Amino acid sequence: MQKIKTIAIAVAVGAALSLSSGLAADAAWAADAKKGEKVFKKCKACHTLKGKNRVGPTLGGLIGRNAATTKGYKYSKDFKAAGEKGLIWNEETLSGYLNKKPGPKKWLGEFLGKKKAKTKMSFSGIKKDEDIANLIEYLKHATK
Numbered sequence: 086m087q088k089i090k091t092i093a094i095a096v097a098v099g100a101a102l103s104l105s106s107g108l109a110a111d112a113a114w115a116a117d118a119k120k121g122e123k124v125f126k127k128c129k130a131c132h133t134l135k136g137k138n139r140v141g142p143t144l145g146g147l148i149g150r151n152a153a154t155t156k157g158y159k160y161s162k163d164f165k166a167a168g169e170k171g172l173i174w175n176e177e178t179l180s181g182y183l184n185k186k187p188g189p190k191k192w193l194g195e196f197l198g199k200k201k202a203k204t205k206m207s208f209s210g211i212k213k214d215e216d217i218a219n220l221i222e223y224l225k226h227a228t229k
């Protein structure tokens with residue numbers, strides 16, 4: 086009997102622990118996304134999260150979709166070429182594209198197998214990896 090009780094307690098404690106670590110992870114995620122919202126200020130002049138196209142295409146539905154596929158937006162040739170070559174926006178490709186090193190134009194160029202892509206996006210990229218990661222966390226839910 087004693088043994089069963091011990092096991093029951095162990096299970097309960099385990100469940101409580103995993104629940105609280107789940108909550109902690111959620112809280113950490115929310116904090117990252119909040120920071121990401123600030124980073125998005127750099128993009129706001131040209132991009133909406135959902136809805137209308139501005140100077141740049143709207144980022145609505147961005148995660149998991151093919152590059153250069155927003156309706157009603159006139160992409161540059163190189164951007165269209167990257168979309169046709171199968172560029173999909175996800176954590177990995179966005180971290181590459183948005184990074185100041187090498188910078189969006191060079192990164193896209195590399196993807197296309199040339200030195201520098203000609204894109205209409207005149208943005209030189211983000212310096213800190215942490216800012217990029219937070220921004221992507223934000224975009225993941227804000228563009229849904």
Ligand code: HEC
Nearest residue numbers: 127128131140141142152153160161164204205206207208
């Ligand atoms: C000065 C305006 C400007 C700024 C600032 C800017 N962009 Fe862009 N962005 C563009 C333009 C224009 C394009 C379309 C490029 C083309 O067709 O060559 C684009 C394209 C993109 C695409 C590809 C979208 C698609 O449909 O395939 C992503 C993703 C993107 N930008 C993300 C960002 C993020 C995130 C930021 C902020 C960190 C940002 N951009 C800042 C103008 C901008």
